[in-house]
Amino acid sequence: MIRRVLLHGLGRGLLTRRPGTRRGGFSLDWDGKVSEIKKKIKSILPGTPRDLLPDTSHLPPEHSDVVIVGGGVLGLSVAYWLKKLENRQGGMRVLVVERDHTYSQASTGLSVGGICQQFSLPENIQLSLFSASFLRNINEYLAVTNAPPLDLQFNPSGYLLLASEKDAAAMESNVKVQKQEGAKVCLMSPDQLRNKFPWINTEGVALASYGMENEGWFDPWCLLHGLRQKLASMGVFFCQGEVTRFVTSSQCMLTTNDEMVTLKSIHEVHVKMDHSLEYQPVECAIVINAAGAWSAQIAALAGIGKGPPGTLQGTKLPVEPRKRYVYVWHCPQGPGLETPLVADTSGAYFRREGLGSNYLGGRSPTEEEEPDPANLEVDHDFFQEKVWPHLALRVPAFETLKVQTAWAGYYDYNTFDQNGVVGPHPLVVNMYFATGFSGHGLQQAPGVGRAVAEMILEGSFQTIDLSPFLFNRFYLGEKTQENNIM
Amino acid sequence: MAAPWLSLRLVAPMWNGTRGIHRLGGAVVPEGNQKKERTMLQFLTDHFYDVEALRGYLLQREMSKVHLKNRFRDKEWIRPDKYGHFSPEFWNFREVPVEAVDASDCEINYEGLDNLLLLKELQSLSLQRCPHVDDWCLSRLYPLADSLQELSLAGCPRVSERGLACLYHLQNLRRLDISDLPAVSNPGLTQILVEEMLPNCQVVGVNWAEGLKLGPEEQPQDPASPVPA
Numbered sequence: 001m002i003r004r005v006l007l008h009g010l011g012r013g014l015l016t017r018r019p020g021t022r023r024g025g026f027s028l029d030w031d032g033k034v035s036e037i038k039k040k041i042k043s044i045l046p047g048t049p050r051d052l053l054p055d056t057s058h059l060p061p062e063h064s065d066v067v068i069v070g071g072g073v074l075g076l077s078v079a080y081w082l083k084k085l086e087n088r089q090g091g092m093r094v095l096v097v098e099r100d101h102t103y104s105q106a107s108t109g110l111s112v113g114g115i116c117q118q119f120s121l122p123e124n125i126q127l128s129l130f131s132a133s134f135l136r137n138i139n140e141y142l143a144v145t146n147a148p149p150l151d152l153q154f155n156p157s158g159y160l161l162l163a164s165e166k167d168a169a170a171m172e173s174n175v176k177v178q179k180q181e182g183a184k185v186c187l188m189s190p191d192q193l194r195n196k197f198p199w200i201n202t203e204g205v206a207l208a209s210y211g212m213e214n215e216g217w218f219d220p221w222c223l224l225h226g227l228r229q230k231l232a233s234m235g236v237f238f239c240q241g242e243v244t245r246f247v248t249s250s251q252c253m254l255t256t257n258d259e260m261v262t263l264k265s266i267h268e269v270h271v272k273m274d275h276s277l278e279y280q281p282v283e284c285a286i287v288i289n290a291a292g293a294w295s296a297q298i299a300a301l302a303g304i305g306k307g308p309p310g311t312l313q314g315t316k317l318p319v320e321p322r323k324r325y326v327y328v329w330h331c332p333q334g335p336g337l338e339t340p341l342v343a344d345t346s347g348a349y350f351r352r353e354g355l356g357s358n359y360l361g362g363r364s365p366t367e368e369e370e371p372d373p374a375n376l377e378v379d380h381d382f383f384q385e386k387v388w389p390h391l392a393l394r395v396p397a398f399e400t401l402k403v404q405t406a407w408a409g410y411y412d413y414n415t416f417d418q419n420g421v422v423g424p425h426p427l428v429v430n431m432y433f434a435t436g437f438s439g440h441g442l443q444q445a446p447g448v449g450r451a452v453a454e455m456i457l458e459g460s461f462q463t464i465d466l467s468p469f470l471f472n473r474f475y476l477g478e479k480t481q482e483n484n485i486m
Numbered sequence: 487m488a489a490p491w492l493s494l495r496l497v498a499p500m501w502n503g504t505r506g507i508h509r510l511g512g513a514v515v516p517e518g519n520q521k522k523e524r525t526m527l528q529f530l531t532d533h534f535y536d537v538e539a540l541r542g543y544l545l546q547r548e549m550s551k552v553h554l555k556n557r558f559r560d561k562e563w564i565r566p567d568k569y570g571h572f573s574p575e576f577w578n579f580r581e582v583p584v585e586a587v588d589a590s591d592c593e594i595n596y597e598g599l600d601n602l603l604l605l606k607e608l609q610s611l612s613l614q615r616c617p618h619v620d621d622w623c624l625s626r627l628y629p630l631a632d633s634l635q636e637l638s639l640a641g642c643p644r645v646s647e648r649g650l651a652c653l654y655h656l657q658n659l660r661r662l663d664i665s666d667l668p669a670v671s672n673p674g675l676t677q678i679l680v681e682e683m684l685p686n687c688q689v690v691g692v693n694w695a696e697g698l699k700l701g702p703e704e705q706p707q708d709p710a711s712p713v714p715a
Contacts, residue, residue: 156648213628337654337682338651355671355675
């Protein structure tokens with residue numbers, strides 16, 4: 001009799017929902033009750049029964065409206081804005097799938113953390129301006145009850161970009177565009193530069209642009225943590241796993257020109273658990289590709305790029321991982337507290353780190369010098385040969401310095417035009433991109449997240465128009481080139 | 487001394503009602519019933535030190551209340567009355583450049599600074615103990631670089647050394663008060679770095695010895711001064 005009652009109770013439980021799948025949703029100590037029931041069964045039934053009610057708390061839910069592949073700052077930003085802009089509270093179930101919960105290789109944590117508005121494209125400038133106001137008001141956006149306020153450790157010291165003779169005209173026109181969009185940037189001649197920053201050697205510098213407000217650097221981990229905390233409070237699901245398969249369904253349709261086109265739609269995502277063959281199929285309506293340096297693999301899983309080259313089906317997502325080094329050094333006679341993030345004519349950059357005469361910086365290698373992105377090992381010779389000479393030339397105090405530490409991180413590098421990819425794919429209709437920002441993803445994440453959420457919820461960009469960043473441009477060959485990349 | 491305290495309480499409300507503080511400052515006031523209070527106050531002040539100390543304390547408190555006060559050339563500070571309203575004659579001084587702004591304890595924030603940044607001849611700015619002034623706000627102060635000579639940030643809970651780095655633009659600054667900033671991680675070192683950054687400026691704030699620890703054998707004791715013969 002007891003057995004029948006127990007099984008009957010269990011049967012009802014099995015039909016309604018799988019216990020353990022929804023974490024933290026009940027205050028009735030569901031997990032405790034489940035373990036009690038399991039104990040009762042074990043004591044009643046003879047032998048060791050096979051595992052009834054296995055623990056599934058590590059698996060993602062079976063259904064989710066939106067699945068975001070990638071839990072870095074861009075993925076979390078999209079999740080945040082989706083939940084913030086949804087019309088009905090709790091109306092949309094969002095799942096964030098992140099392969100590595102330690103974020104050991106994620107670009108977000110390894111980033112230098114800079115934010116600046118000195119771009120050539122108006123859209124980039126607007127994204128950066130919005131991100132600055134987001135970071136300034138971060139405790140209103142990401143407030144969580146009973147959690148302490150976030151301290152981003154923002155240094156409003158600005159960016160100083162130096163231009164040689166041949167780049168001076170481009171810099172002048174860029175600054176004009178930046179001023180039009182509302183960025184507070186000023187141009188400086190070499191004399192003014194020497195006056196303002198006496199530690200700079202202005203040899204070879206024809207013009208400099210200095211950001212006065214809303215520019216500087218901050219702690220990316222704090223932003224990541226703040227977003228995760230806020231999303232957990234908003235009811236977003238997190239799962240540690242790897243997306244291994246998309247199950248799609250296709251529809252053949254005729255365009256107005258009577259051409260056949262196959263539109264695909266992803267209706268299931270297979271999420272595989274770490275160190276195991278176990279996977280969970282998640283039924284979904286929308287998939288967002290925010291996988292950073294590995295976005296191309298995710299896109300390939302959905303069949304993007306599988307077709308004859310030169311066609312829309314054959315256009316791959318041109319995002320690949322590029323390794324970039326960051327070195328930290330100590331220089332006791334170096335520039336003081338007022339040092340901005342200085343980007344030299346050679347591409348080398350550095351900024352102050354803390355109060356103890358420490359600096360960090362690096363340089364983007366040329367195409368021929370590109371290191372192998374298979375791992376994140378640091379090449380110290382690169383600093384000695386390719387970074388230090390330029391630094392020492394620009395700042396004579398840096399002739400005597402001592403490297404303390406270094407690390408490497410990936411850029412999700414867009415080989416086409418070094419700008420982000422945002423918005424839906426023309427053929428895989430429910431995959432949205434938020435990737436490919438080639439080193440300025442962190443500083444544009446809040447704006448891009450909002451843009452993608454608007455695209456999903458309203459159908460078009462509402463605040464900042466990111467149409468130049470759509471996927472179509474790869475097929476049409478129209479480059480949205482950004483000239484100011486570090 | 488219980489009795490004098492009771493009489494002090496009686497005196498204080500009468501003060502606020504009749505703007506006695508201004509009278510204490512020596513400005514001209516109408517005669518009449520003030521005479522009686524003045525003599526009583528004088529009498530008390532002459533006879534009790536406590537009254538004098540209390541009067542001085544109340545005067546200081548009135549002067550540093552939560553109101554925006556301005557000063558313009560060769561005149562006194564313009565202060566609001568006890569309701570926080572400015573007198574209508576203030577409008578006549580629209581064209582006069584504002585030299586100093588005292589925004590201590592004021593809830594001014596990032597957007598509110600828009601108003602202050604329009605004052606192209608501002609020489610002295612006090613943002614003491616403003617709860618919403620943080621590093622972002624300091625990065626907005628550079629338009630005042632040509633005229634600003636005195637800046638006080640004492641007691642602002644959100645200002646850190648990262649915001650102080652932005653003060654580099656204020657090259658005409660002669661006096662900077664950065665005392666009592668709880669968000670600054672290393673006050674002694676910050677003071678040194680700010681002094682290096684602004685060589686023409688007198689930086690008041692932290693004694694550099696604050697960050698140092700006393701050695702084990704040193705005793706905080708002055709040697710006895712020799713007794714004069």
